[in-house]
Amino acid sequence: MALNRQSMMSALLVTLCLGSALGVIYSSHVCREFYAALQELEAQRWASQEQYSRLLLEHSTLASPHRVLGLAEDQLQMHAPNVESTRVVTR
Numbered sequence: 001m002a003l004n005r006q007s008m009m010s011a012l013l014v015t016l017c018l019g020s021a022l023g024v025i026y027s028s029h030v031c032r033e034f035y036a037a038l039q040e041l042e043a044q045r046w047a048s049q050e051q052y053s054r055l056l057l058e059h060s061t062l063a064s065p066h067r068v069l070g071l072a073e074d075q076l077q078m079h080a081p082n083v084e085s086t087r088v089v090t091r
Contacts, residue, residue: 061067072078
């Protein structure tokens with residue numbers, strides 16, 4: 001009877017060790033999946049940051065006063081008013 005009890009305890013311990021090993025394997029697998037997802041998100045963040053920087057540069061280029069003045073003069077035929085056409089209105 002003591003031998004039977006010892007073999008059952010040994011079988012239980014082996015089963016628990018195998019279960020623990022499978023748990024470690026599973027948690028390592030999940031951890032690697034999450035790390036791969038993190039790496040992908042970081043790459044997307046860097047790409048978005050680069051695109052944002054390019055858009056800021058493009059915006060500052062397109063909105064520069066020199067460019068706006070050139071477009072106003074060339075495409076819209078606008079010009080600054082001269083002194084003769086300027087009137088001061090007082091109340």
